[in-house]
Amino acid sequence: MKKLISVLAVILALGLAAATAVCAATADLTVLSVLGTAVIDGIKDEAYADAVPVEFNQQGDTNGNGMVMDHSDATAYIINDAEYAYVFVDVYDDNLDNSGSIAYDRDSVELFWMVDNAKAQIRYHFDGTVDADSGEDVESAVVITDTGYAVEAKIPITDVFDDKIEICIQINVCEDGLRQYTCYIQGNAEGDRAYARNNRESPNDCWWTLALAGRFEDTIEGEKNEPMEIDRDNFMSLRDSKFGVSLAVRNASGETGLLVGETDGVFGGTVKISWEGSSGLTEDRIGVRGEPELFIMITDGGYLKLPEGAQVGDTGETATYTFTYTDITITADGYDNVVVPGGTLDDIRFTVKQEDGWTSGTSVEIDLTEPVKEQLGLDTEGLCEYLTNVTEVTTTVTFDAWNGRTKDDLDWYLSVLEDEDKNILAIIQRNMDGVMEAKAVIEDETSDLTAKQEALKNAFAALEHTETYVREYHTQSMEVLTEMRAIVEELSSAVEKLEAEAQEQEQQEQQTQQEDSDAQEPGVSGESGEPVNEENEATSSADEENGGGSGVIIGIVIAVVVIIIITAAGSKRKKGVN
Numbered sequence: 001m002k003k004l005i006s007v008l009a010v011i012l013a014l015g016l017a018a019a020t021a022v023c024a025a026t027a028d029l030t031v032l033s034v035l036g037t038a039v040i041d042g043i044k045d046e047a048y049a050d051a052v053p054v055e056f057n058q059q060g061d062t063n064g065n066g067m068v069m070d071h072s073d074a075t076a077y078i079i080n081d082a083e084y085a086y087v088f089v090d091v092y093d094d095n096l097d098n099s100g101s102i103a104y105d106r107d108s109v110e111l112f113w114m115v116d117n118a119k120a121q122i123r124y125h126f127d128g129t130v131d132a133d134s135g136e137d138v139e140s141a142v143v144i145t146d147t148g149y150a151v152e153a154k155i156p157i158t159d160v161f162d163d164k165i166e167i168c169i170q171i172n173v174c175e176d177g178l179r180q181y182t183c184y185i186q187g188n189a190e191g192d193r194a195y196a197r198n199n200r201e202s203p204n205d206c207w208w209t210l211a212l213a214g215r216f217e218d219t220i221e222g223e224k225n226e227p228m229e230i231d232r233d234n235f236m237s238l239r240d241s242k243f244g245v246s247l248a249v250r251n252a253s254g255e256t257g258l259l260v261g262e263t264d265g266v267f268g269g270t271v272k273i274s275w276e277g278s279s280g281l282t283e284d285r286i287g288v289r290g291e292p293e294l295f296i297m298i299t300d301g302g303y304l305k306l307p308e309g310a311q312v313g314d315t316g317e318t319a320t321y322t323f324t325y326t327d328i329t330i331t332a333d334g335y336d337n338v339v340v341p342g343g344t345l346d347d348i349r350f351t352v353k354q355e356d357g358w359t360s361g362t363s364v365e366i367d368l369t370e371p372v373k374e375q376l377g378l379d380t381e382g383l384c385e386y387l388t389n390v391t392e393v394t395t396t397v398t399f400d401a402w403n404g405r406t407k408d409d410l411d412w413y414l415s416v417l418e419d420e421d422k423n424i425l426a427i428i429q430r431n432m433d434g435v436m437e438a439k440a441v442i443e444d445e446t447s448d449l450t451a452k453q454e455a456l457k458n459a460f461a462a463l464e465h466t467e468t469y470v471r472e473y474h475t476q477s478m479e480v481l482t483e484m485r486a487i488v489e490e491l492s493s494a495v496e497k498l499e500a501e502a503q504e505q506e507q508q509e510q511q512t513q514q515e516d517s518d519a520q521e522p523g524v525s526g527e528s529g530e531p532v533n534e535e536n537e538a539t540s541s542a543d544e545e546n547g548g549g550s551g552v553i554i555g556i557v558i559a560v561v562v563i564i565i566i567t568a569a570g571s572k573r574k575k576g577v578n
Contacts, residue, residue, distance in 0.1 A: 029187055030164075032315060032351055035213040036079030038086040042143030042152050044077065048088055050360075051077035052353070053313050056171050056183045060192025064181035073183040074109070074148075074171050080212050085155045087111065091171060093148035096126050099177040103131045109151040110194075112168040112207060114159040117199045117220070123172075124151045133195070157212065159200070160219045163349075168194040168207040211349065227404025230413045236473065238267060238410055242301035243321065243399045245271045249387055250293045264301050268407025270398045276391060291380040293369045294330075294387060298323055298345065298397060300362040304352040315361070316352040322401035323348070323364075330368060331392040340371045342395070347404075368393075414473075421474040428469060428480055431462035435484055435491075438462075442491050449495075449502050456488075456495045463488045 031054055038047040056074040059067050074091040089109050100106045108125040113135075120135025126149040128142045140153040159165055168191055171183035184191040190206040197204045200220075230238060244264050265271040273296065298321075306316035328340040345364055353361040373383055400406060441447050441455035463484055470477045 029185070030209045030211055030318075031078065031185075032211050033078045033080045033085060033213050035081065036086065037081045037084075038079060038088070038152070038154075040086070040139045040141050040152050040154050042141035042150050044088050044090065044150065044152075047086070048077040048079055051079050051088075052315055053077060054169075054185055056169075056185055058184050058186045058189055060170075060182040060184060061189045063179065063192050064183070064189075066189035068186055073173060076169055076185075078210065080157060080214070082214065082216075083157060085157055085165070085167075085210065085212070087151075087153050087155060087169070089151045089169065089171075090145070091126070091148040091150065093126075093173065095175060096144075096149065097174045097176065098125065098127055100174055100179070101177065103133075104172050105174050105177055105179045106172070107149070107174045108172045110170040110172065111153055111155065112170070112194050112197075113155050114166055114200060115156070117159060117201075119195075119198050121195060122153070124153065157216065158219060160212070160216045161221070162218065162347075163212050163214070163216050165210050165212065166200065166207045167210050170194060211351075227409070230405060230409060232417075232471065232473070235410070235413050235417075238402055238405055239414075239473075240303070241267045241319070241399075241402045242303050243267075243271075243323070243397075244299040244301040245273060245397045246297050246299075247273055247275055247393050248295060248297055250295070265397070265399055267399055267402055268410065270396050272396045273393060275393045291369075292384060292387060293367065294372065294390070295368055296325070296328065296366040296393075296395065296397075297363050298366070299364075300350045300352070302362075304350060304362055306352055306354050306359065310354040312354055312356050314354045316354075318349065318351040319403050320347045320349050320401075321364075321399070322346050323397055324400055325366065325397045326395050328366070328368065328393065328395040330372065330390060332386055332389040333391055334389060335376060335386060338368075338372050338375050340366070340368055344400075347401075417473050418475075421476050424469045424474055424477045425480065428466040428477055428484075431466045432480055432484055434462040435459045435487055439487060439491055442494055449498055452495050452498060456491055459488045459491055 032052050034050045034052070036047040036051070038045060054076040055072040056076070057069045057072045059065060059069070072092065074089055076090075077088045079086050091107075091109060093107060096107050098106045103123055103125075104110075106125055106129075108123050108131075110121060110123045113120050115135055118135065121133040122135065122137055122140075123131040123133060124140055124142055125131070126142060126144065130137055130140065138154050138156065140151065142152075143150045155167070157165060168188070169184075170191055173180050173183055182192040185208075188206065188208065190204075193204050193206055196202065197207060228234065228238075242264055246263070263271050263273070300319070300321065304317040304319060306314065310316065323345045324342070325345075326342040328342070330338040330340070332338075343366075345366075348364045350362040350364075352359050369383065372378065372386060376382070376386065378386055438455035438459035442452045447455075466477075466481055466484060470481045472478065
């Protein structure tokens with residue numbers, strides 16, 4: 001298998017040269033972690049069940065020509081808890097080689113991460129040998145599998161900023177004592193220079209960003225993510241983004257019941273929750289196998305999309321959201337009101353993920369359970385009873401920012417587009433004047449069809465020119481464009497009708513001319529269509545006028561013959577008497 005891949009790499013190297021340039025910006029690669037704690041034994045257990053599969057199918061720029069393979073050499077799964085990130089790498093290799101004299105010339109997995117702004121680079125060989133090139137080794141395990149080998153390691157979460165750390169993983173694929181190529185995740189071809197990055201300030205910034213699950217205190221200084229730059233291509237994403245708010249209760253078995261169904265709001269907007277009435281939740285249902293939860297859930301409102309044909313485990317669009325909410329007041333029969341102070345949910349990262357029949361990663365919850373217990377002094381049993389008596393919950397939630405941008409930013413950019421719209425409107429108004437001139441020609445009964453067709457052609461040209469300028473966000477120009485399309489469509493129908501009428505008239509004229517020509521053509525009967533001999537016809541007519549024609553002539557000939565015979569007979573008798 002390795003030999004085949006090496007041959008393909010040589011054959012396709014030139015054809016894939018452009019991929020190197022595309023893959024150069026590797027510092028922006030983000031890999032998502034999920035919550036979990038694993039036992040380090042080299043076995044992928046249930047702790048990784050929700051982890052996002054990270055496929056290694058791209059070779060390094062300097063050792064592999066940056067080609068993207070149609071199969072994976074390995075798959076990694078990453079989870080984290082409050083202290084560690086757990087990395088499980090499943091390597092697919094049917095020819096494990098350990099004969100190289102140099103460490104990286106033996107089949108292995110290399111992990112890179114930062115500790116106190118210094119690189120930790122550890123190499124884990126399939127035979128269990130560990131090379132600590134730099135930094136300290138961590139708890140790890142290696143297991144030979146039916147398809148190759150697996151490496152599992154427990155990396156301390158250090159150098160955190162904005163709930164992220166920086167790491168990189170490299171697969172060394174070796175044969176006959178030499179490394180054939182290094183393998184990375186797609187877009188990380190420069191990863192084969194990961195060893196050259198000694199600290200965060202190194203110019204060779206080719207590591208990933210690992211987005212940790214949960215919230216962490218920053219342990220290093222850095223700059224927060226810059227707000228997205230608004231332009232014509234992405235401003236509509238900002239304008240159209242939305243959110244949803246719901247009030248819910250969840251029992252210990254994970255069953256969730258909505259007290260208030262999800263209410264959608266728009267970017268920069270506010271949603272009010274004012275739920276009243278009986279929850280309809282029985283104590284038996286609420287208290288199933290433990291303590292229930294009461295919470296407000298804020299979501300992306302279904303705005304973030306998965307890629308077409310997404311499979312379980314696939315992730316889709318990502319965005320950061322900021323929400324504020326006012327004091328939350330909870331009322332229940334027989335209890336004092338509970339008030340949860342308002343607050344801000346700042347830069348909440350939503351990433352939609354395809355689960356088995358549902359999606360995750362696009363919600364944040366405001367817990368109301370602990371405030372209720374603390375303010376009313378309730379235990380689990382008392383909490384269950386309380387929830388069956390809740391009659392009202394009120395608050396307001398405002399969608400303040402999306403990818404670092406606020407409603408004010410959107411309004412400012414809209415004003416820029418409005419100014420642009422005015423300039424475009426002046427241009428397309430001339431096109432509209434041209435369309436109206438064409439309309440006048442087409443509606444003029446004295447104009448011939450050729451003139452109308454030429455006018456329609458000019459109208460279409462004006463419409464096409466207008467469409468090159470106008471976009472959906474040019475509201476005034478879009479109104480003119482919509483009107484122009486309707487007029488041109490009407491003119492097109494009118495000319496098509498005239499063309500059809502002209503064609504029909506031409507066909508009728510041709511038919512009439514043919515009929516006249518047929519009537520004047522000699523040798524053709526008007527009714528039967530059978531040919532008639534003119535000479536015979538004349539003779540026949542003359543015969544009829546002379547009372548019998550050929551019959552009379554025959555009679556005369558017979559009479560002459562009879563006379564001759566009688567004369568001859570008389571002559572013979574005379575001779576006999578003498």
